[in-house]
Each structure stands twice: as C-alpha cells, then as structure tokens.
Amino acid sequence: MSSLVSFRRARGYAPLAWSEEGGELLARIHALALEKGPGHVAVFDLDGCLFDTRPRQVQIFRELGARAGFDPLFRVTVDHFTDWSLRTTLDNAGVHPDWIEANYVAVRSWWERHFFTSTYVLYDHAMPGAAALVRAVHDAGVHCVYLTGRDETMRPGTEDSLRRSGFPYDVARTTLLVKPDFRQDDTEFKEGAIEIVAAIGNVVLYLDNEPSNVNLFRRRHPESLVVFVETDHSPKPVEPDVEIPWLRSFLLGPV
Ligand SMILES: [Mg+2]
Structure with a gap:
C-alpha cells in the first residue's frame, strides 16, 4: 500500500x-x-x-444525455475529469452510484464510439x-x-x-x-x-x-x-x- x-x-x-x-x-x-x-x-x-x-468528453456525455434521457450526464463539467476513469468522472459529478452501476456499460460504449473520432476532436x-x-x-x-x-x-x-x-x-x-x-x-x-x-x-x-x-x-x-x-x-x-x-x-x- x-x-x-x-x-x-x-x-x-x-x-x-x-x-x-x-x-x-x-x-x-x-x-x-x-x-x-x-x-x-x-x-x-x-x-x-x-x-x-475535456470539452470533447462533456459534449459526448451531453449528446447521450439528450438522446437516451440520461439526464444525470448533464451534471458533468470539465472540472469533474481527474483521471481516465469514467466512473470517477461520474462520481465526481455527483451522479448516484446506483445510476452509474445501471448505466455504465451504455455510457462507456457511447464514449468509446465517439471519443476517438475526427468529428469530435473539434470540440x-x-x-x-x-x-x-x-x-x-x-x-x-x-x-x-x-x-x-x-x-x-x-x-x-x-x-x-x-x-x-x-x-x-x-x-x-x-x-x-x-x-x-x-x-x-x-x-x-x-x-x-x-x-x-x-x-x-x-x-x-x-x-x-x-x-x-x-x-x-x-x-x-x-x-x-x-x-x-x-x-x-x-x-x-x-x-x-x-x-x-x-x-x-x-x-x-x-x-
Ligand atoms: Mg497525450
């Protein structure tokens, strides 16, 4: 330790x-x-x-938030990114742990499909x-x-x-x-x-x-x-x- x-x-x-x-x-x-x-x-x-x-990631979260009705994702701002863990980011943003648990796979998959793209680097x-x-x-x-x-x-x-x-x-x-x-x-x-x-x-x-x-x-x-x-x-x-x-x-x- x-x-x-x-x-x-x-x-x-x-x-x-x-x-x-x-x-x-x-x-x-x-x-x-x-x-x-x-x-x-x-x-x-x-x-x-x-x-x-970070702005790229905020945009990615907000688009999913709007599309999927994942309103807690709108809590995330640039100040919530402290490492590469999306769980940490959501936790820092005050998203309820149960919500994170239930939706993590969907959020992660959306993030991965958009973060490494030519379109989204422009954010x-x-x-x-x-x-x-x-x-x-x-x-x-x-x-x-x-x-x-x-x-x-x-x-x-x-x-x-x-x-x-x-x-x-x-x-x-x-x-x-x-x-x-x-x-x-x-x-x-x-x-x-x-x-x-x-x-x-x-x-x-x-x-x-x-x-x-x-x-x-x-x-x-x-x-x-x-x-x-x-x-x-x-x-x-x-x-x-x-x-x-x-x-x-x-x-x-x-x-
Ligand atoms: Mg680098």
Whole structure:
C-alpha cells in the first residue's frame, strides 16, 4: 500500500494554473528553440498536452444525455475529469452510484464510439498559451512534429483543429504523425516513430502527458529537454523519471 500512496501521479488539468516555476520552464523552452534553430526538432503530443480533451468528453456525455434521457450526464463539467476513469468522472459529478452501476456499460460504449473520432476532436480546445509556444518554437526555425496516439481516421479533424487554434501547420517544418492502426498501443507507436522523428533532425524538445512516453524519449534522447505535461494520463503504474520537469500551464504570466 505504501508504494501506492507515494506514487507520484499528475493532479489533473489546471490550464490556468500559472506558476513561477512553470514560467521559468517555458522561458527555458523559448531560449532552447532560439539557441538550436534550424536542423532541430521539437515533438509535441496532442491529447492532454497541447489540447484539452475535456470539452470533447462533456459534449459526448451531453449528446447521450439528450438522446437516451440520461439526464444525470448533464451534471458533468470539465472540472469533474481527474483521471481516465469514467466512473470517477461520474462520481465526481455527483451522479448516484446506483445510476452509474445501471448505466455504465451504455455510457462507456457511447464514449468509446465517439471519443476517438475526427468529428469530435473539434470540440477540444488548445491549452491556453500552447499555440503561442509552438509558434515561437517554429519561428525560431525548429521543425515542429505533432506526435499523437490519434489514428489515421482522426487526421482530418486533427488537422482542422490545429489550424483553427493557430498552431503552425500547412507550412514548412511541420509534421503530423498519427497511428496507422487504432489498436496499436500509444507508447509502442511512439517508440516506432522515434526513428522517423530522428530522420527529420536532432530532437531537442519533447512534451507529453504520458509518463511512459516522456521516459521513452528521455532515454532515447538524453541530451534533449523532455517535459512532462501535468494533466491526466493512463492508469499505467509508471511515473516520470525524476529528472523530468513538470509543466501544468502554458501561460507566460497569470491571467
Ligand atoms: Mg497525450
């Protein structure tokens, strides 16, 4: 039990939680991009990193709520997502445990059919400050790679979403890498993508909200700046290597 208690998990989304420490880390990223410039690569994860996926999930719940008369689902707001468990989310929203028990399978099945779709990614919004950061890195001459566990069928919505939120895309030195097959494990896919990314240039920066992925990149590119974005992540019993800095907000100052 004690190892579970001491396990270091992300605290959940807090995109407006600016801190001095976070500001210093962002300044370090800016300086690194300017120092390295052309010939170098920055890699950014999307879900739970550059994008907040909670609005997508709220929309999915509300559509089912309306269609099926599942009114308790309208209780769910973005603040109720603390991990990847839908049961926890519903519980956080104050939905009665008996209702959750009776309807969980239907809710889960609806969620799975809609969350991983091109249409619904458009309900996500960028993390505040994230597009400005990626633009600054790109403006410094660094090649920006969006490396995501979203699959090929989600590419059109993902591209649209990147454009709408003002991330560099459709311009030189930008690449979107998606999973060819939905069933592939995300970390396995990212491990395979390391070679593709390395062929583009020297990786100097990597941001992701999944502990396994940040550890993977740090071990393969020990000289790069790897950042763990603190939102939510899978329940895998992995924590980020201790040397990896954590970032909770992309804001350069309090708002
Ligand atoms: Mg992610």
